[in-house]
Amino acid sequence: MASVHGALLDLKRLDQLAAGDTAVHRLDPRAKVLATLVFIVCVVSFGRYELSALIPFFIFPVCLIAAGRLPAGYLAAKVALVAPFAIAVGICNPLFDRTVLVHLGTLDITGGWLSFASIVVRTALTVAAALTLTALTGFTSICRALVRLGMPKAFAMQLLFLYRYLFVLAEEGGRASRARELRSFGRKGSGLASYASLLGHLLLRTWQRAERMHMAMLARGYTGTFPAAQVGRFGAREVAFVLFWSALFIILRLYNGAELLGTLVTGYLP
């Protein structure tokens, strides 16, 4: 279960990055959440063969990573982790869609390859934006921001508990699985059956823990609602941040930024 443990440490690192103190870290979480939402909507709303117009969108995660002094290599590795899923989703496209859409010199590019590349680029963009947001803001602040933007409180509570107890549950599961491994001596043990009972026990233990937590909450005067969190300020800087990025995304959505830049550079050439 070393991999699970490693993944958890990684998750903790993402959270620790949010403790930084740069101008983008200090922005009200709502501003960052809003800008990221607009970004994601714009990116996913492009047509399936669009590729060149997507490229300029990389400016958003790149700018935030630079301004927040985040470790770019680490985040890129996280994005690469998701790449296999995107590839699995799009890999059949080149087989089915064989209409040639673009001629690059003697090379013919089919619609299938274009849409495949588009899927991969879109995944990279959205995942990079979401990870950057988390690394700049922290998971709990994002939840709070979503509540203040109108998400039902019950969802936020579920998410917060999930995040808090993910670590505890994964450690418990890891220990149980290691105990099983140590006594199965490289064989399969009783195979799936032993995993089933292991999972069952994990569920029961989680259940008992939930009961104890509820007891702890009641013991401290819990009556069904979480006390309101401290208020942040949605000031001029936040408004400017949201307006600037949203405007940029919408412009890039309506006009192909790469093409514009291309004409700008080559337009005067004969």
Add this chain to the structure above:
Amino acid sequence: MSHHILEIDHLRHVYPDGTEALREVTFSVCHGESVAVIGANGAGKSTLLAHLNGHLLPHSGEVRIGHAPVDRSNLHEARRTVGMVFHDPDDQLFMPTVYEDVAFGPMNLGLTGVELQNCVAAALRRVDAEHLAGKAPYNLSAGEKRRVAIATVLSMSPDILVMDEPTNGLDPYARRQLIGLLKDFHHSKIVTSHDLDMVLEVCERTVVLSQGVVRADGPTLEIFRDEALLRECRLEKPLSMQGCPVCGK
């Protein structure tokens, strides 16, 4: 008016599966007293603790806090009066940061603004954990978790502090730190533990539970000298009262 702040009177509890966890438990705690409840595994310690803040209600008998019996109608009051520190701090620290966790109780009691900040800061200061305020609970060590768990309860200024195995799983330094902390509290305290050396230092009075009944109740030192009683209740003398392991004296 007597000076008893907690009275347990002929308490009996039977679990739904028929296990009679408490048969007949009677004792009381005075203002400022430190009482240890000790006993073998399954003697009924945890069941007893769950009655103190009304998580379990008695089948017969009563738990009285400041002369008012604990029942469904006054659970809130009972829970504020009795501060419960759980066996596993992970059960108790459920908020995203230490600060919010310590603030959870006071906020539910209606504190806000500067008053709330002062209350949280004071509770954290008492357990020497001010520097942990912004941290997430899963980033704390076991000793830090334990101290913060105590702060979450202290912030509600309870009249009685109830602790379930507070030194469990702590390294010697963290254990020593915690013992110093407990000695400094002038609260009424009820502590259950298998760490009898800690009991010897922290509690002047000890109640011995065995199979759901109170087998002995008296000054800690006297009880720990009664070897026959301890053996019968599946306990043994604290290590500090046993002979030197080298020379046997």
